[in-house]
Amino acid sequence: MIIAHSKKFILMSPWKTASSTCHASLGQYNESVYPRFFYYNGFLNRVVTQHATLADLTALPEGKLGYKVAAFVRNPYDRAYSGFIQIQRDFQEQPKVEIEPAWITHLLRAQIATNMSRVISAGFNFDAWINLLPDYEVYEPGHNTNMVLHPCHYWTHVNGEQLVGFVGKVEQFEHDFHRFCDYVDIEPPVVQLSNVSEHETEPTTGDTCKYAGRMSRRALDRINELFAKDFELFGYDML
Template sequence: MLFSDSRYVSSGTKRAFSVKGIVGMLLSDSRKVLFVHIQKTGGETVAEILTKHAPDICRLGAKHEFAKFGKLKLGSGWNDYFKFAFVRNPWDRLVSWYSMIRRATRITRLDALLSSRKRSHLQQRASNPLWRYFYENCSSFEEFIKNCTDQVEVADGALYSFAYNQLDYLEDGNGSILVDFIGRFENFSEDLRTLAMKAGIQSGRITHANVSVHRHYSTYYTSELEKIVRERFARDIEYFGYDFERL
């Protein structure tokens, strides 16, 4: 589940918390790990595991912070941490993102009382500038791809955008990767176990959190939409070797 900033206790540039499932760049001094959370790549599952096994886990900076900003905040201490992130096929990731935000329109106040995750999504529906931009600019998946993935700044200088390549979260200003390990959503369980071994923790049984329910991503795309994503997210597709796969 997601939490508003009022649930955090500020401590310099680090934000400590006592509940699980938050989003953002997370770090643990005891485990010497730092997680760069890219939206819709399994990050909430990673956050829950880290919270369970690293009591000192805290959030560094803003939600879904870029690695380069984390490096700026930590300075020379950046190199003390094992840094990692997960990425996902861009076509699949956009379907998941669209499905999550669109489904939030059906959440009632009763739903929110019974589910902390739905309560969070209800709050974001009203206050998240990126979500508001979504609702104002698209009523279908076609409009989402055409209207919401073409520009970075969507509201009042907001850092979040549907238009960022995932590499934007991971590179410095010169195009060098700042993290030590990049897992893949498509190989999530195996890569997460590898990370757990490196961090000296037990991943245990892995259950995905904040899962978006939808059909296979390819069924959402026309040839035109597939091409738009291929062009706009070309850096991710080329670097990570992703391709569009139809059922």
């Protein structure tokens, strides 16, 4: 998350919702003392990353300061496909990283191995993978620190109540990014794209979902089931 004490705002960072682009674009305002990569948080008594949820924020000192809180969300179809690609990228990159204390490195590598084993079992096929993914991997954020597909409303709602004052959408990022800047009363900086894979630059097929056209009916139904609450809360259409 981005914590701007000088401007009194916090921008949450759900997985696969342009969080790296937000960090790159808003870096001048970020005064967070928390690492972006994997670390042990003493307030939460577990390993987290920059993607700590809104419930996590309420347990942190910064969550009690009365700052404006915002988040960007993304349609579940594109988040799911982008997460599938991210898991494979993590398998290539993250095992090279050493984290102190060493047990966090061991945890990270074990989680990467678990995530990648499902991709391999699915034959690197998205449709097979999303149907192999257990519900608990999606719904339980404390189980797997490296799982990229928890529901977006974990960063906007707590116990069914929306606690963030602004929700933007990745599908209209530049427009909503300017709206966000108005909300937190800052001059809109130049947007600096970051962590955008070759898949993210492909054109859409005429709607806001870049990747849904690649998915089988069974995969679409599985995503509809897993992320039903996100569709409802953020107004995304189920296919």
